[in-house]
Amino acid sequence: MSVVKVFYQTVLRRPSRFFVVVAVGSLFFERTIDIGIENVFDRMNRGKQWKDIADKYV
Amino acid sequence: MHLYQYVPTSYHRIIANSPPSKKPFENVLLRQISFLDNLMNYRGRNVVNDVFTTTTNDLPQCPKSLINVMILLHNIMPSVSPLDGFSTGLFSVVLLFSQIQLILFADDDNAVTIMKFFQAASRWSKNHKFFLTSFGVLAGGGSSLIYALEQSIHASNDAAHVAKQKWNHSGWFDTLDHASVRRGWEVYKNVCAACHSIEYLAYREMVGVCLTEDEAKAEAAEQLIDDGPDETGAMFKRPGKLSDLLPKPYPNEEAARYANGGAYPPDLTYITQARIDGENYIFALLTGYMDPPAGVSLAENQHYNPYFPGGAIGMAQALYDEIIEYGDGTPATQSQCAKDVITFLKWCAEPEHDTRKLFAMKAFTILGVLNLVVWYLHRHYWSVLKSRKILQSPKSLFKNESNKSLHYLVLYNNYENQLREH
Numbered sequence A: 001m002s003v004v005k006v007f008y009q010t011v012l013r014r015p016s017r018f019f020v021v022v023a024v025g026s027l028f029f030e031r032t033i034d035i036g037i038e039n040v041f042d043r044m045n046r047g048k049q050w051k052d053i054a055d056k057y058v
Numbered sequence B: 001m002h003l004y005q006y007v008p009t010s011y012h013r014i015i016a017n018s019p020p021s022k023k024p025f026e027n028v029l030l031r032q033i034s035f036l037d038n039l040m041n042y043r044g045r046n047v048v049n050d051v052f053t054t055t056t057n058d059l060p061q062c063p064k065s066l067i068n069v070m071i072l073l074h075n076i077m078p079s080v081s082p083l084d085g086f087s088t089g090l091f092s093v094v095l096l097f098s099q100i101q102l103i104l105f106a107d108d109d110n111a112v113t114i115m116k117f118f119q120a121a122s123r124w125s126k127n128h129k130f131f132l133t134s135f136g137v138l139a140g141g142g143s144s145l146i147y148a149l150e151q152s153i154h155a156s157n158d159a160a161h162v163a164k165q166k167w168n169h170s171g172w173f174d175t176l177d178h179a180s181v182r183r184g185w186e187v188y189k190n191v192c193a194a195c196h197s198i199e200y201l202a203y204r205e206m207v208g209v210c211l212t213e214d215e216a217k218a219e220a221a222e223q224l225i226d227d228g229p230d231e232t233g234a235m236f237k238r239p240g241k242l243s244d245l246l247p248k249p250y251p252n253e254e255a256a257r258y259a260n261g262g263a264y265p266p267d268l269t270y271i272t273q274a275r276i277d278g279e280n281y282i283f284a285l286l287t288g289y290m291d292p293p294a295g296v297s298l299a300e301n302q303h304y305n306p307y308f309p310g311g312a313i314g315m316a317q318a319l320y321d322e323i324i325e326y327g328d329g330t331p332a333t334q335s336q337c338a339k340d341v342i343t344f345l346k347w348c349a350e351p352e353h354d355t356r357k358l359f360a361m362k363a364f365t366i367l368g369v370l371n372l373v374v375w376y377l378h379r380h381y382w383s384v385l386k387s388r389k390i391l392q393s394p395k396s397l398f399k400n401e402s403n404k405s406l407h408y409l410v411l412y413n414n415y416e417n418q419l420r421e422h
Helices: A003-012 A015-044 A050-056 B011-017 B026-040 B058-063 B084-097 B128-156 B178-190 B213-221 B251-261 B280-288 B334-347 B351-384 B400-411 B415-421
Strands: B049-053 B070-075 B100-104 B111-117 B224-227 B236-239 B388-395
Touching: A003 A015, A015 B351, A050 B178, B178 B334, B280 B334, B351 B388
Parallel strands: B070 B100
Antiparallel strands: B049 B111, B070 B388, B100 B111, B224 B236
């Protein structure tokens, strides 16, 4: 069985399972997106944000 | 043959679960019905208001007044081209607003499925049309007026054009340089604050942006703030707290004008938003002072700055090399001071600047993912339509009564041949 077929049989086939996967998946999706993008953003702006220079003034 | 009425409401389930029929014609019709179902519920709009299936033999029964323009769809092999998305999008718009009232799906067995469209605009009431027309005219006229006024402002401006500076916060996802914001606060505090207020900024807002909490408390405590009334009804002065707004150099505009020879130093809280080409303009202004050119005479207390409309500005040059000493040891040249104080003012005007850009990045990412989903759904829903060939018969063919017979003939026989013969 291909991956797509397994995915269809286990997740998509039954709406009950599908909605549970959506509900739980959205939590992980959101955290992943948040943390991932904040990391990329901080890397792009390294040395410019207050948290990068705050330790000089404490 | 009236297949449509024998198909239960849940077309998808039937199509998904039933094995392919031995009769290709039935498959065709089921696919057509599935497409019609999709289109009828397209984006919640009732695009199609009547669907019936018939054979070509029954066609004369359908209401003649509706047959303005027809689209004849043949089953052909699915085709894929980069223009598919565009053409189907265009097609759906055409369906909604054009003269098309009928779509005929025909296959080789001469069975025809008919979709009757209503013309969106013809169903609207007079008031509705009037409202939409007026709205369009007002919106278009208003935009043109605003554009024209904006142009005239530029035309009437005798100020020198400002140079574009490469601000390191100007990219889509670039934050402010907070070391620069901190230096800018030092410049404002020691130079600008003598005349200019930042009256909508509180000390607490600088905590975690360019000052630590202790530093901000100390800065606030250096200032005496009006408070009261106390129990005797008198106002009193007290050292500032984090929650206090920055004190103003003058109590009111009249006092400010009186002290500055009639010129009013504007509040700087939102100044980068309040000037065309904000940061670039302020930088050019702060660093652009010069002697007046020959023939230009200035009043007393006026100074010459080519970037200021009219050239005569009440504010004297404020920034010079080494005018202050930075806490972090950066050489305080004139342009460095100007750049830093502008970065600080940029933060004053847009304190949400960094968060906004972070969320822009998040939004673009999530919308990118959703875009893939929508793209897939679009392909899925329209695949049935896109496996058909669309022909349009010109309206002029059916204009006079004698051509009505031709109209039905077109459906029976080869469409293109008929056109050629005609």
